[in-house]
Amino acid sequence: MELYEVMRTTFAAREFTDAPVTDAMLQRILDNARFAPSGGNRQGWKVVVIRNEETRQGLADIMRPSMQRYVAQVKAGEAPFNTINPSQVSDADVANTQVPQQMLDNLTQAPVILLVFVDLAVVASFDSDLDRVGVISGASVYPFVWNILLAARSEGLGGTLTTFAGGQEDKLCELIGVPEGFAFAAMIPMGQPVKQLTKLKRNDVQSFTVLEHWNGENLVGS
Numbered sequence: 001m002e003l004y005e006v007m008r009t010t011f012a013a014r015e016f017t018d019a020p021v022t023d024a025m026l027q028r029i030l031d032n033a034r035f036a037p038s039g040g041n042r043q044g045w046k047v048v049v050i051r052n053e054e055t056r057q058g059l060a061d062i063m064r065p066s067m068q069r070y071v072a073q074v075k076a077g078e079a080p081f082n083t084i085n086p087s088q089v090s091d092a093d094v095a096n097t098q099v100p101q102q103m104l105d106n107l108t109q110a111p112v113i114l115l116v117f118v119d120l121a122v123v124a125s126f127d128s129d130l131d132r133v134g135v136i137s138g139a140s141v142y143p144f145v146w147n148i149l150l151a152a153r154s155e156g157l158g159g160t161l162t163t164f165a166g167g168q169e170d171k172l173c174e175l176i177g178v179p180e181g182f183a184f185a186a187m188i189p190m191g192q193p194v195k196q197l198t199k200l201k202r203n204d205v206q207s208f209t210v211l212e213h214w215n216g217e218n219l220v221g222s
Contacts, residue, residue: 013158014106016191021112033147038140044119066167072097110189117182141185159190
């Protein structure tokens with residue numbers, strides 16, 4: 001596929017056929033994804049490939065509490081887990097919220113699951129002392145994660161970047177045997193999508209791009 005076509009058609013796939021994702025396919029995907037940039041070219045990522053059913057169940061148990069709060073907040077009209085607007089959803093509301101089983105199965109029963117971690121000892125966290133949630137460290141791992149999804153699309157596969165497991169990172173690290181100093185970055189369920197989407201809805205460039213200043217004029221192409 002041509003590059004721009006891949007970029008415009010790589011969607012969040014959550015429903016997959018039973019077609020297997022072989023080690024050879026993963027090798028090709030990761031062999032191309034590894035050329036993503038990272039700070040100082042330190043390439044601090046680590047990928048764990050999950051196929052074992054017991055581990056899948058462990059991931060489901062780890063994600064369920066975060067999914068429960070996520071669903072409760074969405075039902076309340078909130079943007080889940082944001083750090084700006086305090087949630088009005090109570091712990092009781094969360095406890096009474098059921099997570100649709102399909103929501104869990106879509107992420108844990110894909111033909112293969114990739115867990116991506118990043119070595120915090122090699123990333124430059126320039127915002128570590130700011131009084132807000134840190135995001136800068138992600139610059140050294142998420143280009144790699146997105147490259148995985150682009151490469152998967154090129155192979156006729158699909159997946160989605162999900163982070164529900166991050167809500168209980170300590171339990172996730174215990175389950176997978178992750179050493180100290182590594183942070184969970186992404187979980188990617190991957191397989192052959194039941195349906196290949198080709199038209200994605202996104203805001204146009206003028207809606208998010210301005211010239212020279214936050215209140216500057218919108219960028220308008222010739």
